[in-house]
Amino acid sequence: MKSARRIRVRGVVQGVGFRPFIFRLAKRWDLNGWVLNDQNGVEVHVEGEAEAIQLFLREMTAQAPASAQVAAVEIKDTTVEGWPDFAIRESTRDDRPTVHMAADLAVCSACLSELFNPADRRYLYPYINCTECGPRYTVIENLPYDRPHTTMKAWTMCTACAREYHDPADRRFHAQPNACHECGPQYTLHWQGERICDHVKAIEKTAQLLREGYIVAIKGLGGYHLACDAENFRVVEILRERKRRGAKPFALMVKDLQTARSLVELSSEEEALLTSPVRPIVLARARRLLQNVAPDNSDLGVMLPYTPLHHLLFHYNAPPVLVMTSGNRSGEPIAYKDQEALEVLKEVCDAWLIGERPIARRVDDSVFRVSAFGTAVLRRARGLAPLPVAELPGERPILAVGADLKNSITLVVKGQAIMSQYLGDLEHYEAYTAFAQTIHDLMSMYDVPLEEVIVAYDLHPEYHSTRFARELAALDHVAVQHHRAHIASVLAERNALDKQVIGVAFDGTGYGDDGTIWGGELFVGSAAEGLKRHGHLRQALLPGGDAAARMPLQALAGFFNEMPAWAADIGKRLAFPERFFTALKLVEKRLRTFSTTSVGRLFDAAAALLGFTGSISFEGQAAIWLEHLARSSPLEKVYPFPWDEEKGELDYRPLLIAMVEDRLLGREAGAIARAFHRSIAEGIYRSVLALGEAHGIDTVVLSGGVFQNALLLNDLRELFGKSQMRVWLGRGIPVNDGGISLGQAALAAVTHGTA
Numbered sequence: 001m002k003s004a005r006r007i008r009v010r011g012v013v014q015g016v017g018f019r020p021f022i023f024r025l026a027k028r029w030d031l032n033g034w035v036l037n038d039q040n041g042v043e044v045h046v047e048g049e050a051e052a053i054q055l056f057l058r059e060m061t062a063q064a065p066a067s068a069q070v071a072a073v074e075i076k077d078t079t080v081e082g083w084p085d086f087a088i089r090e091s092t093r094d095d096r097p098t099v100h101m102a103a104d105l106a107v108c109s110a111c112l113s114e115l116f117n118p119a120d121r122r123y124l125y126p127y128i129n130c131t132e133c134g135p136r137y138t139v140i141e142n143l144p145y146d147r148p149h150t151t152m153k154a155w156t157m158c159t160a161c162a163r164e165y166h167d168p169a170d171r172r173f174h175a176q177p178n179a180c181h182e183c184g185p186q187y188t189l190h191w192q193g194e195r196i197c198d199h200v201k202a203i204e205k206t207a208q209l210l211r212e213g214y215i216v217a218i219k220g221l222g223g224y225h226l227a228c229d230a231e232n233f234r235v236v237e238i239l240r241e242r243k244r245r246g247a248k249p250f251a252l253m254v255k256d257l258q259t260a261r262s263l264v265e266l267s268s269e270e271e272a273l274l275t276s277p278v279r280p281i282v283l284a285r286a287r288r289l290l291q292n293v294a295p296d297n298s299d300l301g302v303m304l305p306y307t308p309l310h311h312l313l314f315h316y317n318a319p320p321v322l323v324m325t326s327g328n329r330s331g332e333p334i335a336y337k338d339q340e341a342l343e344v345l346k347e348v349c350d351a352w353l354i355g356e357r358p359i360a361r362r363v364d365d366s367v368f369r370v371s372a373f374g375t376a377v378l379r380r381a382r383g384l385a386p387l388p389v390a391e392l393p394g395e396r397p398i399l400a401v402g403a404d405l406k407n408s409i410t411l412v413v414k415g416q417a418i419m420s421q422y423l424g425d426l427e428h429y430e431a432y433t434a435f436a437q438t439i440h441d442l443m444s445m446y447d448v449p450l451e452e453v454i455v456a457y458d459l460h461p462e463y464h465s466t467r468f469a470r471e472l473a474a475l476d477h478v479a480v481q482h483h484r485a486h487i488a489s490v491l492a493e494r495n496a497l498d499k500q501v502i503g504v505a506f507d508g509t510g511y512g513d514d515g516t517i518w519g520g521e522l523f524v525g526s527a528a529e530g531l532k533r534h535g536h537l538r539q540a541l542l543p544g545g546d547a548a549a550r551m552p553l554q555a556l557a558g559f560f561n562e563m564p565a566w567a568a569d570i571g572k573r574l575a576f577p578e579r580f581f582t583a584l585k586l587v588e589k590r591l592r593t594f595s596t597t598s599v600g601r602l603f604d605a606a607a608a609l610l611g612f613t614g615s616i617s618f619e620g621q622a623a624i625w626l627e628h629l630a631r632s633s634p635l636e637k638v639y640p641f642p643w644d645e646e647k648g649e650l651d652y653r654p655l656l657i658a659m660v661e662d663r664l665l666g667r668e669a670g671a672i673a674r675a676f677h678r679s680i681a682e683g684i685y686r687s688v689l690a691l692g693e694a695h696g697i698d699t700v701v702l703s704g705g706v707f708q709n710a711l712l713l714n715d716l717r718e719l720f721g722k723s724q725m726r727v728w729l730g731r732g733i734p735v736n737d738g739g740i741s742l743g744q745a746a747l748a749a750v751t752h753g754t755a
């Protein structure tokens with residue numbers, strides 16, 4: 001007897017070959033009916049023999065395409081409608097979307113073998129893709145995901161491509177960006193204001209220019225990269241100067257895994273990350289020095305080729321290790337429009353390899369690191385955005401606008417928290433524009449009306465994101481304290497908003513409840529019932545305001561605020577520059593000084609004490625310098641960094657005094673830096689155990705930019721390994737401010753998520 005089922009599949013099921021998969025499955029089991037994409041995912045109607053339907057359903061869940069993420073399957077009995085065959089129906093759009101946009105995928109192995117097969121009609125075609133690979137988020141202009149809603153809408157498929165596109169048995173069946181030499185977009189090379197060659201020739205010539213030591217802007221998936229030979233230290237230096245990059249490290253793209261292994265130490269976990277479909281930049285310990293690539297840094301950021309174009313460049317003998325850094329001027333977001341790239345990068349690069357397929361939105365490369373506590377994302381972008389990252393309580397839509405540094409935003413639709421790509425620092429106009437655009441994009445794609453939205457933002461009144469949020473004509477506005485958001489982001493990711501934890505939020509800066517700058521906070525409680533501040537770093541002063549964050553010496557003067565005469569004497573004996581003494585005077589007179597509990601600034605102060613007396617050119621530079629220095633020495637001692645339970649205070653004074661004494665004794669700076677790291681770890685360990693004991697709590701959450709420090713994490717792992725305390729850190733959510741928007745969304749969901 002015939003029966004019928006109506007099936008609803010939710011999750012990441014569009015743009016990943018799900019409909020063709022269903023089609024082939026229905027054919028295999030001789031079932032009739034249809035499948036379609038709509039705002040809620042994929043809907044299927046099958047009818048036929050009951051036994052065949054059972055087998056169909058079993059294989060549907062067991063054999064779904066690799067890049068699909070099925071969140072839920074609902075199956076209902078329905079009446080047999082007498083369909084003559086099985087068909088893929090047109091997409092519909094009728095309700096608020098809950099389907100998830102797919103992220104961009106690295107070129108798959110099937111496409112790669114066609115790319116290098118001379119008999120294939122796509123031999124050497126740089127835009128080859130299929131339902132299992134290629135661009136998604138970077139070409140989608142609107143939902144549902146269909147060619148007219150992508151940046152491929154301008155190209156009409158040739159007969160051969162159209163045949164594949166309409167053939168359910170083909171692996172390009174409904175591959176929206178499907179194209180070939182005949183009908184699709186191409187690359188062109190521009191040199192000194194002129195277009196000098198096209199198509200495959202342009203790629204071959206680019207490889208040659210890179211070999212000859214030129215800098216080329218190369219259009220990729222989510223924007224332009226600036227590429228040059230990483231082993232040619234002169235051209236790397238030129239790139240650094242032209243980009244006004246300061247000392248910030250450059251990311252590398254290497255020809256293959258073998259080359260990566262020769263460059264950095266790779267564990268099996270790190271190799272798995274490198275070769276995953278996300279193809280992120282992986283930070284790993286450098287094996288050899290590449291001059292000018294990552295000064296004073298123990299790590300190199302390495303990635304493998306991920307677009308067909310990248311593979312073609314190496315095929316044409318581009319240098320095996322390329323600098324592949326965001327195509328921008330220092331600090332600005334990556335350029336992604338051709339005209340913009342030609343304009344903005346003209347003082348930086350010698351040539352442009354321009355691809356015709358437009359990029360719908362800028363998306364940087366994602367960055368990962370494997371630390372003592374496992375794999376963690378440091379920058380969530382290509383390959384990950386805009387996938388959902390957590391489920392939150394309540395049904396109201398929530399927009400969380402994040403913090404101003406390393407901004408990302410989170411939109412919660414029907415309880416699903418969708419996190420945007422990394423958007424950069426909002427003080428840059430271009431980044432701010434991207435921020436506003438991304439909010440607009442996600443809200444309109446998910447059909448969320450502003451007047452129904454709860455907007456969550458940082459407590460900092462001066463943040464650009466705060467001002468933006470407050471001006472939105474939303475249903476309600478919720479300010480969320482920065483460090484609580486750090487802790488809540490980790491709890492949200494683990495679906496543990498009710499969990500009682502100790503929360504340790506250590507970072508550079510965040511606006512506190514009392515209006516001072518926080519950054520060394522210890523909380524007790526849960527996201528659901530509230531995180532109460534139970535301790536913090538002893539308060540220090542920051543002379544000169546924002547400048548203190550760029551000048552570690554000024555921070556050091558601020559940490560010596562309770563012993564000015566002694567500090568002046570030390571400054572003389574260690575021959576500190578004048579800036580230190582000027583800052584000390586400000587501190588003494590309490591002129592232009594701010595109170596802070598920032599552990600990030602304590603790291604800066606320690607770096608200054610050990611010789612970092614200049615200014616920093618990127619956030620976290622002094623701490624990275626200090627970590628690099630510490631790695632040169634074995635652990636020999638630990639300084640006192642006591643936890644005062646009564647005051648709820650970690651006291652940095654004995655720590656700094658002990659460091660000064662060692663410096664005056666002529667102890668090696670590396671050894672002091674090493675001991676400093678261990679002392680911080682022990683301070684955290686002791687305070688957490690004490691709070692855990694007092695409150696009967698067995699889990700600690702570590703979050704905030706300070707926990708990007710791999711050496712500190714090693715030490716913490718060692719210490720906590722001896723205890724019963726469980727340690728949670730962000731995994732798919734950055735511990736830095738890139739994770740703030742999820743924490744804001746989670747805390748807003750708890751208080752305002754339900755009508």
Ligand SMILES: [Zn+2]
Nearest residue numbers: 108111130133
């Ligand atoms: Zn493919």
Ligand SMILES: [Zn+2]
Nearest residue numbers: 158161180183
């Ligand atoms: Zn074609």
Ligand SMILES: [Zn+2]
Nearest residue numbers: 507510704737
């Ligand atoms: Zn922060």
